[in-house]
Amino acid sequence: MSDRTKFPLRIVGALAGVLLLLAAPLSLESFWLQTGLFAMAAVIGAVGLTLLVGVTGQLSLGHAFFVAVGAYGYAFLAGSSDGDVVGVGLPPAVATVGAVVLAGVAGALFSPIAGRLRGIYLGLASLGLVFAGQHILQNATAVTGGFNGRDAAPFRLFDFSFTATDPELIIFNVPYGALERLWYLGLLLVAVAVWYARNLLRGRPGRALVGVRDSEAAAAVMGVNVRRYKAAAFTVSSAYAGLAGVLLALAFGRIVPESFGFLLSVDLLAMIIIGGLGSIGGAAAGAVFVIALPLVLNHYSDALPFLAQPGEAGIGAAEAARLLYGAAILAVLLYLPGGLAQLTHRISAKESRHEQTTAGNGDSTSPHVDRV
Template sequence: MNNVTASLAADRTRQLRAAPTVLLAVAAVAAPFYFAPFQVFQLTMVLLYAVALAGLNLLVGFGGQISLGHGAFFAAGAYSTAVMLDRYDTGHLATLPVAAAGCFLLGLGFGVPALRLRGLYLALVTLSFAVFLPPLLKRLEPVTGGSMGLTVDKMQPPAWSGLAEDQWMYFVVLAVASAALLLARNLLRSRVGRALRAVRDNEGAAEVMGVRLSLHKTLAFAWSAMFAGVAGCLYTWVIGFVSPDSFSFVLSITLLAGLVVGGLASLYGPLLGAAFVMYVPSVSQDLSEAAPGVVFGLLIITVMFVAPTGLAGLPGRVLGAVGRRLPRTTAIPDRTPEAASAPDAEPRPTAAPGFSPTPAPADPAVADAEPVGAPPRTTEKE
């Protein structure tokens, strides 16, 4: 009976956890038919930022490593796609695996410093990568177009779809983002994800348990860079234009801030962080055209004060606060069910306070015997 009850409770828990995902999927499919083209464009940008943050979440949230150069991998995927479309007249869909594979290899090579560096030192090295990449792109003018950037054709919807350009682009990005988020979820539930958690929590204990630190640290950078490259490819598809100034080090800091605000080590954190990255700067611009950065920083401070674990952990924090405020009533039964159902037994005699009866020995020899461990008796001769 207990096993059946536990199984039913587990099924109900899984259903409750799956309900938000189902509702979110239905809303995502119906969204482009109820919003204006610009709002559909904003939702498309949220989806591609969510792909980049999902990769950053693997590295920072579950791997425990700090990266301030994620925007550089994002730029690498965007520029590789733009160069293939502009210089080599490649199809849009063919650029996606190339951008993903190229950034994966780039992440493998860049993951080597992660083997010897950690903390602020690793953050400084990754930040340097994000700082020197835009000037490098400007100097490679024959390939990247220099400071002027590259303009490419956007993906056009097929005639059979009956969709507008913004709607078709939204569904394409939604399909790629769904596949990327599902891949990230499966990675975290696999042996790789368990190894990343072990390395994050305690490297020494993880190594004793047989986890290869060098392999999994490098793979964390590689997977993270691959997701960023995919997001950069989608960015080129959606915008149709790339330039070095679009991928400054501010982008890397913004992505990291969005992940922290959304929620580290959370499956819904990248989506919430992507919405924060997309909408909050525009809201800050509307509130204060003179100093939008000040408003943006104050909003981040406010969110961190209200939800220290990120927006993904805010519902649990609210429910916990409500539960602590509810009155608690505990009733102590007079008799246990076993005692209530048992027949009345004869009461045992109780001794008076301060008196402990000792049974009289039956054998005089035993009564005259010395207790164990007592000192030997001494008799004085009169």
């Protein structure tokens, strides 16, 4: 198949995928919609983390802290004061921007440390953010609600509320509640996040970040301000994490500190390793895999005989999911260092070689009219 034929086929396939995503709320039940929203938030966070770890080469084990800043920042800015919990009461759209900015500022404040450290030392330093963040979330009860958490105000844009009502919305006899409406908001945020990351990598900043990852000394000789670009990478990545936190807060409806612990940082790192470090598409695929697997296993645990039910001895759905994607990480590190992105490239390269071989065989066996 020629490249001219492949190009329109890819466009048709992409359009078909977009249409399926847009039509998903018409047929999916609430479990799949909520799983999809969690996956979308994970995609945004993973794309931001791969810009930092995969592209710039800075290890972070503390991105759960920045996700929490985004989630609680939105809840505080968009929420209203109620009892012991205080809020600013800003419009949700403004609160979303404010929460992303807060997460980016938190990353910028940490960036001087990131500029001085590298490798495992930077990872351990960033890990301290998670433990400090947990202490703050559990004790700053006026802002976070403490151990019990706090509600996240529903998203609202002008007079349209992302709830079950106000206004009531029915499309093709399907009532559009909060999950159905948030689905489209999540798709929009993912599209913007992926678009910005791709454009960043294609431009001069992306080449500078790759140069910093490959050799800081060589990048400095080429005129790259290494500290500035490392600080910018941490800031942008933290802002991505903040946006993921906002979407998580909207999907949960109520946020608690334990949702933003060390395990979330590990999950984010697992996403980009499985997907392929430095690959935007790979990060998205890894995020969907890591987030959806435990939820799906838990949802269908009754039908899977090898899973123990809650309260029973044995391996439960959450433990089985961690074992599976732990095995996936080992398989990637041993046999596929480029992750799912490398697997895709291998398949594409194999198809191209097969087409070239077929074309070459066809040329050698076809009759030549000018042959004497």
